[in-house]
Amino acid sequence: MTDTVTDRFLRYAVIDTQSDPRSASQPSTDKQKTLGRLLVEELLAIGLEDAHLDEHGYVYATIPATVDKPVPVICFCSHMDTAPDFTGTGVRPQILRNYQGGDIVLPGDTSQVIRVAENRALADQIGNDIVTSDGTTLLGADDKAGLAEIVTATARLMADPSIPHGVIKLLFTPDEEIGRGVDKVDLKKLGAEFAYTVDGETAGHLEDETFSADGVEIEIQGVAIHPGFAKGRMENAIRIAGEIVARLPHRLAPETTAGRAGFIHPTDLSGAMEKARISLIIRDFEEHGLVEKEELLESIVKTVMADYPGSTYSFRVQRQYRNMKVVLDRHPEIVENALEAIRRAGMTPVRGSIRGGTDGSRLSFMGLPTANLFAGGHAFHSPTEWVSVQDMERAVQTLVELARIWAERA
Structure with a gap:
């Protein structure tokens, strides 16, 4: 498949996948499975023969190894749901090409403005293409940008067997935004040793600590x-x-x-x-x-x-x-390999802490040590959410380099 990361993101963003904290079902909203089924179709088309959606709304898949030597099995993980904080129904993505600075007024609701004073990261986006909603809904970059980046990286790895890498597992979860993202995950079936959630913000950032x-x-x-x-x-x-x-x-x-x-x-x-x-x-x-x-x-x-x-x-x-740093400090290679991947993708890595949590927080304490990589989105959980095309492409390259590094250092 030749779709760009932007093609994929725009396709995923228009699917309403809001989770519901008042629902007792798993997943909390059946509409999350709509995106899950699309992801499975795309992964199968790319060549991942075992891609499937289970009854609890999780997508599992395996990228086969291209090397014979033993390499730790790593997992790339993102979540499919969007936050209940603001509506995700009827998303109409907008692309502002060649951003030249200044506030961005959203066309669907002109009272919604992405202000430079509140989004310092915009200063690094001059000349880039900025994706937003029209201001009446969430955009869903949290975490459909992560999904698009993982699937696009998978397509590149499958299309180029000359890239050395071990077995890589994919896990797409429901209900992360309401704290149930890993309630029903089957880690034995997943079969990974270490993992990365792709659910962070600014390009080049890696978080190994949470609240x-x-x-x-x-x-x-x-x-x-x-x-x-x-x-x-x-x-x-x-x-x-x-x-x-x-x-x-x-x-x-x-x-x-x-x-x-x-x-x-x-x-x-x-x-x-x-x-x-x-x-x-x-x-x-x-x-x-x-x-x-x-x-x-x-x-x-x-x-x-x-x-x-x-x-x-x-x-x-x-x-x-709990703070995942307690677990990750026992496996320094998880962070070291990610920092090197960010460097190889052309960025200066920034290691930080999250004033929040990710699926990786719980996965780490369930036996799957998990750090958090940037996905490029900003202003999560609000109608002024945005992500740049170029930062999503940097995330794709980081994942490809990360796969390569684990094989090189095995």
Whole structure:
């Protein structure tokens, strides 16, 4: 197949694959399988004979080796779903050719503007071709750019058997955006030793560290009574929940933290006079930082509840994922080989940390050490999301070089 990475990306971007955190099914939305089936068709056409979509919405495939010597089996992984934060229905990609600087006004909703002041990476895109949505939807570069790059790299490897590489596994996952991306993955069937998610941002970047993450659910049982007879008796669960949220330290909010500082972030508040619920996420790069923030949060809850003696609460912490650096530091070749691949693709590598998580966070602790490579997208989860054609091509070349390096160094 001679499709460019841009051809593939534009084809994938128009397929609605939003995941749904309220759904209990796997995958959470059946429409993710629509893209999965297309990916399988393309991989089969390229020559990957075992490409298939399983009942849980995962795509598996194998690129056969071109060398006889033993080479560690690596995996390239991206996710098919887009975030629930903004609609992904009716995506209309736009290509701004030969970008010459300045803000980009999106034609479908002119109030949506990709501003240079908010997107410093645009300074490196002069002369490049910028892909955006029309401003009324997500673009879906997170992570359909990664999918397009992996499939295009696969096509190049299959078309040129002179490139030395070992067996390479492909894994495309559903529901990454809602934290379920690897819930049903079959690592035994996958059969890889090490992996790379292609789900990062700026070209040339590699991340080997993520937040550690927990979720907290607080349920408040108030005292309900007719408001006409409430004096001295009612304890309104909604009001209690509001007081708890109001006392969260502003200095520990996502909007006031950066770098290696973690946060406490309320994500949902619902309820009635009798019962209310607060959902929060806790993030920190260090395990002790998570514990400190959870202890602080519960102390706030206890302080508020002391003023409501007739009410009770429950405080439940749910482990989500942990900093993958703990695992990756035991396998330095994963990062070293990726940094060299980025150099060979003509970029200066930048090693960094993610203020978030990827499928690789959980895969690493499930026994598949996984680093995160750039995919080139920016402004994820918003209608001002964008990616450049040239950065997607750099990602393709990086993957081809990475395959070669693992064989050379085996």
